[in-house]
Amino acid sequence: NAGVTQTPKFRVLKTGQSMTLLCAQDMNHEYMYWYRQDPGMGLRLIHYSVGEGTTAKGEVPDGYNVSRLKKQNFLLGLESAAPSQTSVYFCASKQRGNSYEQYFGPGTRLTVT
Amino acid sequence: GENVEQHPSTLSVQEGDSAVIKCTYSDSASNYFPWYKQELGKGPQLIIDIRSNVGEKKDQRIAVTLNKTAKHFSLHITETQPEDSAVYFCAASTAGGSYIPTFGRGTSLIVHP
Numbered sequence: 001n002a003g004v005t006q007t008p009k010f011r012v013l014k015t016g017q018s019m020t021l022l023c024a025q026d027m028n029h030e031y032m033y034w035y036r037q038d039p040g041m042g043l044r045l046i047h048y049s050v051g052e053g054t055t056a057k058g059e060v061p062d063g064y065n066v067s068r069l070k071k072q073n074f075l076l077g078l079e080s081a082a083p084s085q086t087s088v089y090f091c092a093s094k095q096r097g098n099s100y101e102q103y104f105g106p107g108t109r110l111t112v113t
Numbered sequence: 114g115e116n117v118e119q120h121p122s123t124l125s126v127q128e129g130d131s132a133v134i135k136c137t138y139s140d141s142a143s144n145y146f147p148w149y150k151q152e153l154g155k156g157p158q159l160i161i162d163i164r165s166n167v168g169e170k171k172d173q174r175i176a177v178t179l180n181k182t183a184k185h186f187s188l189h190i191t192e193t194q195p196e197d198s199a200v201y202f203c204a205a206s207t208a209g210g211s212y213i214p215t216f217g218r219g220t221s222l223i224v225h226p
Contacts, residue, residue, distance in 0.1 A: 004156070031212060040122065042202060042218040043157070050211055058213070090156050100145055100212055104156030 002026055004105035006091050012111045013081045021076040021108050023091030031094040032074040033102065034058075034066060036087040043090065049074055081112045115140040117205050119217025127225050132193050134220045136203035137185040145208040146186045148177060151200040151219075160201075161188070164208065193224045 007022040023032065034046040045058030049068040063085060065077045074093075078085060088109050092102040116139040126132050138146075144165035149157035163170045163177045163186065170177050174193075179186040186205075190197055200221050206214035 040218055042119075043216040045213065048211075048213065056211070092156075094212060098208070100147065100162070100206070100208055100214075101159045102147075102149075102157075102214070104149075104158065106154075106156050 004091055004093055004103050006089075006105040006108050008108060009106070010109050012113065013078075014113055015082060017081050018077070018079050019081065019110075020078075021089055021091075021110075023074045023076070023093075023105060024072055025091075025093040025103070026072060027093060027095065027103065028071070029093035029103070030071070030096040032068065033092040033094075034064070034074065034076045035090045035092065036060065037090060037107075038087050046076065046089075081110075083112045086110060086112045115143060115205055115215040117203060117215045117217045119203050119220060121220060122218065123221045123223070125223045125225065126193055128193060128195060130193055132190045132197070132222055132224075134188045134201055134203070134222070135185060136187070136205070136217050137183075138205040138215075139184065140205070140207075141181075141184065142207050143205040145206050145214075146177070146179060147204050147206075147214065148175075148188050149202045149204070149216075151202065153199070157202055190222075193222075195224050195226050198222055198224045 004025045033048040035043040047066040052071040091105040147162035150160045151157040176189045203217040204214040
């Protein structure tokens, strides 16, 4: 049981380039989330999904798109990267029901130059 | 929306001392308050949580207290050890529905041997 995995672990992009971050979970969780973590800013929600085929915007969605085509995967896309998107990105998942624990992946460190 | 303030941003203690981290929240409808620990290079991990029908909860050396009237909750770590060194995040949310917690900005706890 690998839990939540994220690919890649590190990436350097040039301004204007695009990329996709992949999050996968093997716990059959319904809910999945993408956060960004910046120094002194805590965890800010980018987008989330409450089930396969559904997505919704979080606190800081601009410049990002997501897709949840399969229940176990949640993809985060940057169409045209900007230096302001330099951050550490975390994916999390949660099961449906009365258990509210979020399970986080190990993070992806993205640098945009 | 919910706003969570967390203090202090950095806390330095000697091994064996107690550490207290405090959070306040703004939305009186919030009724679930988790605490996450993030070790260096890893994703956050739930360490303890409390629901609004409980004033205090303990788990070995950690405890969380909740004052709903004042809208604040605190994490208490007793007999701190070097392995307690990490960043701690509080969060507040409404249990149920689309579970979207609001996180504090984090506290970096340093335990000196």
